[in-house]
Amino acid sequence: MQPLKYAWFNGSIVPFEKASCSVLTHGLNYGTSVFEGIRAFSAGDDRKIVFRNRDHISRFRKSARMIGLNLPYDDESLYRGVEDVVRLGWIGGDVYIRPIAYVGFGGINLDFSRYKVEVAIAALSFNSYFEPGKKGLRVCVSSWRRVSGDTSLPLAKAGGNYLNSCLAKFEASRNGYDEAIFLDEHGSVSEGTGENIFLVYRDKLITPPLSSSILDGITRDTVLRIASNLGVTWHESSVSRGELYRADEVFFTGTAAGVTPIVEIDGRTVGNGEEGRYTRMIREEYDNLTRGRKVYQEDWLTWVKADGAQPVSGA
Numbered sequence: 001m002q003p004l005k006y007a008w009f010n011g012s013i014v015p016f017e018k019a020s021c022s023v024l025t026h027g028l029n030y031g032t033s034v035f036e037g038i039r040a041f042s043a044g045d046d047r048k049i050v051f052r053n054r055d056h057i058s059r060f061r062k063s064a065r066m067i068g069l070n071l072p073y074d075d076e077s078l079y080r081g082v083e084d085v086v087r088l089g090w091i092g093g094d095v096y097i098r099p100i101a102y103v104g105f106g107g108i109n110l111d112f113s114r115y116k117v118e119v120a121i122a123a124l125s126f127n128s129y130f131e132p133g134k135k136g137l138r139v140c141v142s143s144w145r146r147v148s149g150d151t152s153l154p155l156a157k158a159g160g161n162y163l164n165s166c167l168a169k170f171e172a173s174r175n176g177y178d179e180a181i182f183l184d185e186h187g188s189v190s191e192g193t194g195e196n197i198f199l200v201y202r203d204k205l206i207t208p209p210l211s212s213s214i215l216d217g218i219t220r221d222t223v224l225r226i227a228s229n230l231g232v233t234w235h236e237s238s239v240s241r242g243e244l245y246r247a248d249e250v251f252f253t254g255t256a257a258g259v260t261p262i263v264e265i266d267g268r269t270v271g272n273g274e275e276g277r278y279t280r281m282i283r284e285e286y287d288n289l290t291r292g293r294k295v296y297q298e299d300w301l302t303w304v305k306a307d308g309a310q311p312v313s314g315a
């Protein structure tokens with residue numbers, strides 16, 4: 001993964017290396033940050049599509065509000081920041097964009113209300129989150145529970161929550177699995193370490209509700225729209241571990257993961273051990289939407305073109 005040449009840092013475009021912070025940054029020490037992961041999908045040689053930019057920035061602001069951060073930039077500046085970073089640092093292929101807001105250096109007080117909030121948008125070249133070329137993932141149910149609503153804010157995409165994800169991911173990798181599935185504090189299926197989860201049982205699509213301590217995924221929402229559009233019956237309902245084991249199909253969704261089939265859970269084969277027909281149908285439709293071959297909603301797509309322009313400020 002290669003960082004793009006420019007980042008947006010506190011309102012200006014700067015060379016990527018200049019978007020940096022002190023080791024005493026509050027957000028680095030205590031996890032007081034919120035962030036987003038946005039994809040720009042290649043749609044030909046000189047155009048990319050930033051997918052659901054507005055929805056990501058909206059969740060960014062909500063995450064900030066939930067943990068008590070005041071984002072000092074309006075939405076329009078952030079949308080443009082995302083587009084400028086992609087356009088000015090133009091590279092071929094897909095791009096992963098990372099807006100982040102964090103509490104800066106101010107001291108060691110855990111009450112950060114008087115400390116400055118810094119905001120950055122950086123981006124990386126992106127190929128595939130999981131090992132490319134696999135027919136599906138082998139996953140385990142984690143021994144770690146997903147952060148819950150009485151100890152943190154699972155609905156906020158907040159830095160501190162991701163130690164929980166790192167612990168589960170590390171355990172899964174060390175035991176030879178591709179990914180982990182979290183249960184919530186009640187023992188119901190929650191989600192992956194950076195993905196939402198869906199299962200198919202008797203031709204119905206099922207996904208855990210927000211009350212199962214999940215992140216309100218934008219890909220999850222897109223997949224529900226796809227299901228409605230393709231006439232697939234779906235519902236949100238709490239899912240037990242056993243329902244996971246007896247499912248006909250299981251897949252993850254996420255900005256990084258896209259729609260990725262799961263073919264084995266805790267050593268049990270899912271379906272016939274290959275991507276199922278609903279998963280394939282939904283994955284192909286998701287690909288159509290993110291590459292601009294089909295449009296459900298115009299404002300999901302921000303077209304960015306390589307125009308060779310130079311940064312106007314700060315660089």
Ligand SMILES: Cc1ncc(COP(=O)(O)O)c(C=O)c1O
Pocket residue numbers: 037165191192193194195196214215216217218219220253254255256
């Ligand atoms: C914990 C967690 N759950 C789910 C998701 C999927 O969300 P989205 O589809 O918005 O990327 C992510 C990724 O952002 C995540 O980090």
